[in-house]
Amino acid sequence: MTSLRSALLGLCLASVGFTAYGQIKIGQTTGVTGAVAATVKESSLGAQLYLDATNAKGGVNGEKIELITLDDKFDTKLAAANARELIEQRGVLALFMTRGTPHTEGIIPILDQHGVPLVAPSTGAMVLHQPLKKHVFNVRATYQREAERAITHLAATGVNRIGVVHVDDSFGADGLEGTQKGLTASKLTAIAISKFDRSKPDFSQIAPAMAKLSPQAVMVIGSGTAVVDAIRALKAAGSGAQFVTLSNNASGGFIKLLGDDARGVIVSQVLPQSQNYALVQEAATLAKTRDILEVSPAMLEGFASAKVLVEALRRAGPKPTREKLQSALENLGKFDLGGLILTFTPTDHTGLDFADLSIISASGKFRR
CATH class of the missing domain: 3.40.50.2300 (Response regulator)
Structure with missing residues (x-):
């Protein structure tokens, strides 16, 4: 009976996405190893910079954010399996920064089944924008x-x-x-x-x-x-x-x-590199506390994505559920990331529309 009760409690937590032990659990499946590992490492570092800074200030509504990352090795089947594990077994509130177009496409039915929002997939596929995907909230342009x-x-x-x-x-x-x-x-x-x-x-x-x-x-x-x-x-x-x-x-x-x-x-x-943007300045300032002297575009994308996630969690209120977070995201409206305005409405989950070009210099840096 004790085992049965534990199993039922686990299923309950997974189905509604309650936080536990003062932590907000967010899940991520991405290619920690494999073909995209180099870029994933940087985007994840950028996200963690903002999440750590948020947690250091007491978290969101008194609760710390825990990011649970599973390596899908940039494999589509493993990405879907990881998403299911994070949602059904780990009871995460939301998914965050999945990597890859076919990988994210394969996860959408799981999101819809459990009512789990996905914030900032690290892909600019048009299929995630049009037609509207109820539980997908894009940050970057297409x-x-x-x-x-x-x-x-x-x-x-x-x-x-x-x-x-x-x-x-x-x-x-x-x-x-x-x-x-x-x-x-x-x-x-x-x-x-x-x-x-x-x-x-x-x-x-x-x-x-x-x-x-x-x-x-x-x-x-x-x-x-x-x-x-x-x-x-x-x-x-x-x-x-x-x-x-x-x-x-x-x-x-x-x-x-x-x-x-x-x-x-x-x-x-899909994001600016100029210090004229407050977003870039904020990321650079936090990076320096980790002895990181330059914020790469991938790091900035992770940083901006985490900023959107944290703002939605704040608006979802204390003890957020999946439903409350979904509502907070849909009604985010216009949110200033720091010189860039992101917009979410119930009928528009596109986020930003910024696009620019850079060239790799002789010194190995991205230059406009």
Whole structure:
């Protein structure tokens, strides 16, 4: 009977998402190891900076925030399994900063089943914006906006021979659609479009074929090590193209992986880097307390995401439930992150619309 009562209590806590022992439990499944580990490390550090600072001041409504992170190794099936464990067994109040487009898509039915909000998925997939996903609250802009912005910028500088290499999954298709929008707006057509397998990227045939066409620029849509391998393969095949990739690779770890091949690569951004923004100043100040001298774009995304989560928890009130947090998020309205206005309403969970471009300098830094 004691075991039965314990099991029932656990199920009750998991179903309604109550906090326990003065802590608010938030769950995260992400690629701590695997292809995106370098960027995940930085975005998680940025989030933890803000969460730790919040906890140091007494938490939210007197309760500390506990972030429970499970490694899904950037595997879609493991991401879904982790989400189910976090929700059904660990009783988390919400999920936070999942990583990857197909990974997050696979989690949505679990969110809907249990009424669990997901705050700030680390993906800009349009499918998470339109049509509205009731339990998904995006912070960053869409990949399509980023890709379109990058292509129109290239066209404006006189680049008209553009190739595309993209991963063969929903993320790749989404980025390709944004790229096509930019090409159409610039009255251009891609000289070639090639796709690669997500689980086993192979550029042995793609790279020589693309290089042979002498593109002025190549948009590479993929994640982490796959993009690094694609750029190196294209260079080895003799391509002197300008390489462009999206903000999912906007981390110092990505630059480190590229090594000597990093210089001149264009990376789109979904948050500003200028100290003119109070958000950037706030993140930099907290980072210095950890002896971190520079906040990378990935760190800033994590920081901003945590700031949105904490504000929603505050508005959900003491002893928040999943339902109260969902309501707080839907009615957040206009929230100033620090020079950037994020908006959530019951019919709009898009968040921010900021998109810009950066280039990796000779010193290995992102520069506008």
